[in-house]
Amino acid sequence: MPIAADFSISTTGDIRHTSGTTVYSVLELHAWLQDLADDAAASGNDLLDILAPNPSRLDGPRDAAVASRLNLLTSGAITFNLDDDAAQYINFGSVKQASAAVQYSGLKTIGGIVAASPVYVVQNGAKLTKFWPDGHVQILVKVKTGGAFIDSGNVTAFSRKWGQTYSHFDVGLSAGGESNAALSTATDPNVVLTEAEAAALSTKVTVTFGDTTQDLGNGNGAKAYKGTIALSGGCTLQEAYQYLQYLTRESSAATLNGVPGWRYRVLNAAYTEIPAAPFGSFAGGTFFAARGWWVTGVLAGESTKYQLIAHDGTTQTPPTLIGITLGNLVVGDRILVARENGSGGILKDEYTPVAASAGATALTVVESIKTDTPSAGVIRIKGVRYTYSSFNAGTKTFSGLSPALASNIVTADDVFVPYLDKVAASTAESVTFIYSANFSARVDVRNGSGASPIVPFSTTLSITNAGGSVNASRNSDV
C-alpha cells in the first residue's frame, strides 16, 4: 500500500496513521510529504498542497541506504507533526518536530538471537509499551518531549525470555538518526524447570542485598561482598541459578534492591555486568556468581562447584579440602606427619624466619605461607614444638604461638609446619587442609615406653587431591 493510503495530514499539520500495518521509512515519509507539497491542490485526507508551507526537511543526506534525519517544520500556526501512534509506523531514521521540541529517534536491534526472541525497551526505568513483534526491532522511540530529552535520550533494549540466556544493550538516541543495540541470546540448557517450578524455589533461595565480609576458607582470608545468595532446603546450584534467572526474566514481578527484576542488571554500578545472567552464569555444572555475591548454603556435594568474585574484584574459588589420616595407633603413640624433603626425611627448613625475640607470640616468615597449610596447628621453630592459632598469608605471619617463643629466632633457624605432630589420643588421627598440589609426606609413629613399645615406624606418603592415609605397622621393640 502506498503511504498515502495509511496516513492523513490535517490542515494544521497533524500527520496521523489511519490504517494498515505497513511500516515506512523516514525517507519515505519525507518523500511523500514533499510529493504532496508540490501538488496544485490537496485531496482526500491529505490536506497538503503547494499553498501550504514546506512540511519537512532532511537534516542530512538523502540516501535510502542510510537512516534519515527528518525535520518536520513549523510555519505559523501549522506545525507538521507525528503523534506517538503514527510514529509506530515509521522507522529507519529520526524525526524532529515542533521546532525540535519533540524528537523520535530510530532504534534497531542487531546481533545473534534466538528466532523471535522478545525484545523490550526500557526508557527512564519503565518498559515501553510494545507495538513491535518478537524478534529484532527497528522502531522509532520518542526521546524528547517539551524540549527536554527523556533520560538524556538513553534507552536500553532487553531480551530476557525464560529458557534463554539474557541480553541487554544501552544506547543513546539523542543524536537522532538510527542507533543499533546489539543483543545476543541463546537457548539456555541449564534452565530445565518451568517458570512455575522455578517460582517454587523462592523458599529455598534467599537474595539479600548488603555488605558482608566472608572468608571462603581458600587461604585468601576474609573478603568483602555486597550481597548474599543463601541456599537451603537441599537446593542445588543449578536450581538456584534458575531461580535467579526467574527473578530477572522479562515478566518478573520481583523487586531487587529497589529495581524491578526485569531491569535488574548488576549488584554495584562499578562492576562489569553479565548480561546473559545478571546474578551469575552456570556452565559445566559450576555456578559463576556475578561480582559481589557471597553464596552460602551450598550442598556438600557441590562445595567446589561455584566461583565467586569478591568486591575487590578477586576471583574466589572454594577450596578443595583434603585430609591425612594416620591409623592403627594406640593412645600414647607419638606421631608426626610433615612435608618430605625429597630424600625421605622431614623438610625442616620449609620456611626462613624473620628474626624474632623470645617471648613473641607471632612469627613472620620470608616465603609465602603455603596454601595447603592447616589453618591452625603445630609449627616447629628451631625444632621446638609450638601451636599457632592462625596465619595470615598476606603478612606471612603465624599468630597465636603457644607457648611464646622460648628463645630468640634468627634467619638461619629452621621452621616447618607439620600436618600432625602430637601424642595420639585415639586409634586414628587426622588433619584437614586445603589441597593445593600433590606432595610427599614423611610419616613417623613411635612409642618407646609403656607396656607396648614398638619399633619406630617411618614411611613416606603421597598426598593427592584425595588426601592420604596410612596405617602404622606395629612391631614390638625389645
Place this chain on the structure above:
Amino acid sequence: MAYYAAPFTFDFVTSRIDVDVGVADVDCATLYAAVKAAQASEEGIIYDRIGRGSGLNNLGPGVQVGLTVEVLGAWQLRFPAGDYVARIAGGNFIGGPGGDPIAYTAGVQTLLIQSAASTVVTSGGSVPTAAQNAAAVLAAAQSTPIHADIRKVNAVTVDGAGTEADPFGPV
C-alpha cells in the same frame, strides 16, 4: 634440643648421649629404655632414630638371649671427663660412626663388656631352688609313686624271676 632420661641426656643436634656425672656403670637395658623414650619424645620425633635393639629372645623360663644395643648414624655414648674407668655391661653395645659407639672423653677408660653368647637370666619366682625341686619331686611321688626296677636291696643283689617256681631271693 635435648631430652633427659636418667642418667642420660640426649643431644639431638650433636648426636650424643651424655652420661650424668658420677655414673660410671651403664647397663645396656637401661640405656636402651632411655633410647626408646628419647626417640619417641616430643623433641626426638623430628629426628632420625637414635638406636635399635635386638636380642632378648626367650630361651626358656627366665632365660633370654642377651640384649644388643646399636646406636645409629652419628650417635655415640659419652661419659663425662674424669680419671676413672667406665663400664658398659648387661649386653652388647655397638654401632656409632666407624663402629665406635663410645665418644672419646679425656681421662676416661671405657670398659665395654661384650659377649658373643650373652644371656639374661631373670631372677625371681620362675627359677626354683634345689630344695624347691626336691620337695616338688617328693610331693609328686606321694601321689604317683615312681616305678622301680629293683636289682639290689641293702646292697644284696636280688635274684629270682619273681615266680612261684623261682621267687625273688636270696631266700
